[in-house]
Amino acid sequence: MEKRLVSIVIPVYNVEKYLKRCIQSILNQTYENIEVLLIDDGSKDSSGDLCDRLAIKDERIVVIHQKNAGQAVARNSGLDAAKGEWICFVDSDDYVKEDFVEYLLKMVLNSEVKMGFCKVVHKDFLNRKEEEEESENILKYDRKKTTKYILEGRCGFTASACRGIYHRSLFEDIRFMPGRLYEDLEILVRLSLAADGCVMGNKRNYCYCYREDNSSNTPIKKKMQDFFSVMDSLYVIAKDGNGWLLDSVYTRDMMNCLFILASKKEAANECRAELRLLRKRILAMPKGYELQSPLYKMYYQSLRFGIIPFGMAYKILNFIRAFLIKIGF
Numbered sequence: 451m452e453k454r455l456v457s458i459v460i461p462v463y464n465v466e467k468y469l470k471r472c473i474q475s476i477l478n479q480t481y482e483n484i485e486v487l488l489i490d491d492g493s494k495d496s497s498g499d500l501c502d503r504l505a506i507k508d509e510r511i512v513v514i515h516q517k518n519a520g521q522a523v524a525r526n527s528g529l530d531a532a533k534g535e536w537i538c539f540v541d542s543d544d545y546v547k548e549d550f551v552e553y554l555l556k557m558v559l560n561s562e563v564k565m566g567f568c569k570v571v572h573k574d575f576l577n578r579k580e581e582e583e584e585s586e587n588i589l590k591y592d593r594k595k596t597t598k599y600i601l602e603g604r605c606g607f608t609a610s611a612c613r614g615i616y617h618r619s620l621f622e623d624i625r626f627m628p629g630r631l632y633e634d635l636e637i638l639v640r641l642s643l644a645a646d647g648c649v650m651g652n653k654r655n656y657c658y659c660y661r662e663d664n665s666s667n668t669p670i671k672k673k674m675q676d677f678f679s680v681m682d683s684l685y686v687i688a689k690d691g692n693g694w695l696l697d698s699v700y701t702r703d704m705m706n707c708l709f710i711l712a713s714k715k716e717a718a719n720e721c722r723a724e725l726r727l728l729r730k731r732i733l734a735m736p737k738g739y740e741l742q743s744p745l746y747k748m749y750y751q752s753l754r755f756g757i758i759p760f761g762m763a764y765k766i767l768n769f770i771r772a773f774l775i776k777i778g779f
Contacts, residue, residue: 454559456484456551456615457534460542461524463491466500468543468659473504473511475545481552486511487528492518497542522626522633525611529621537618539611540656547655554615557649561590564617565641565648568655569606588651594694597642600635601684601698603705606650609635613656620644627683631676635702636683643692673710674724681706700735707732 458476462469476486488511490498498515505511514527525539536555540546550568558566591599599607611626611634624640627633642648681703688695707728 454483454536454555455534456481456536456538456555457487457528457532457618458484458538458540458551459487459489459525459528459532460540461489461491461521461528462493462497462501462542463518463521463524464493464495464497465542466493466495466497469497469500470504472540472542472545475548475550476540477508477510478548479546479551480549481555484510484551485532485534487531488513489524489528490515491520491524492516520629522628522630526625526628529625532618535618537616537621538614541612541658544612544659545657547653547657549653550655551615553651553653553655557588557651558615558617561588561649563590563645563647563649564620565596565614565645566651567607567614567648568651568653570608570610570613571654571657572660586652588649590649591647593643593646596645596648597639597692597695598698600638600642601695601702603702609638610658611638612658616641616645627680629676630679631673632680632706633676636680639684639687639695643687670710670724674728677706677710704732704735 460472460476465472473486473488476484486508488501488505490501490513492515498513501511501513505513512531514531516524516527529537536558538551538554554566554568558564589605591605596607599605600609603609609632620641624637624644626637630636681699684699684702685696688699710728
């Protein structure tokens with residue numbers, strides 16, 4: 451297993467406060483045959499210089515400096531430069547456990563698949579606490595289940611390309627959508643269809659770190675524009691020989707609309723027209739698509755029947771979400 455080179459692609463943009471922690475967690479991996487591709491996406495702080503200094507200390511680090519073009523383009527640059535048989539993605543403000551690579555690689559090799567994931571620990575997010583899994587149970591899913599679970603957010607799957615490992619052959623004709631939020635969701639669907647299945651491990655080896663200035667706080671107008679673009683692409687994929695996927699695309703469409711409605715503080719006062727458009731989109735969808743979360747089911751029914759005043763809906767939903775997380779629901 452040690453002979454297989456694993457390339458770890460890390461976009462870097464104005465993260466001088468977090469970068470060293472991220473890189474150190476990767477250099478400390480129990481699996482040492484790695485290359486670390488730091489893609490400095492035109493950082494305005496000292497992140498680019500820090501990348502160069504770290505590269506001097508460890509020959510496994512490769513630094514690429516480019517003009518600012520966004521995370522998707524940075525990841526694509528990393529994919530173009532990667533030499534490894536296997537690819538991982540890590541965000542520069544996150545970090546990983548020391549057996550992150552070894553655990554993922556062993557899973558995919560033993561299961562003879564081209565894609566595998568571990569689970570996530572959320573740091574500094576609404577006081578959320580996740581217990582480490584006692585069992586190291588590893589589940590294998592076929593192509594259809596993997597793709598549907600990614601779209602519906604079920605069985606430990608999320609719309610994040612991080613925390614996974616991918617065989618480089620999957621990226622022969624697949625790249626991230628430039629300039630879009632939600633680009634991870636779109637590429638994960640494409641990768642899943644190409645990989646013909648995957649494995650999911652129970653260990654929480656990827657540490658997602660919430661910070662106030664990350665993309666979660668992008669203005670709602672930008673979120674909506676990018677969301678519609680990604681969903682349009684997913685509808686095309688579903689209708690192009692993958693009709694069995696259409697129900698799951700509708701489900702994801704509704705879930706994302708509900709999430710955007712519930713996630714922005716300016717919702718009640720500054721973006722009424724945009725939020726009405728989202729509400730109209732939700733109510734125009736075919737009925738009967740299952741929302742896994744009881745919270746979103748309640749919110750959907752509230753919007754549908756006007757039970758919750760529209761301007762207050764996001765406040766009520768966030769209050770309930772925080773309470774449920776606090777009591778471990």
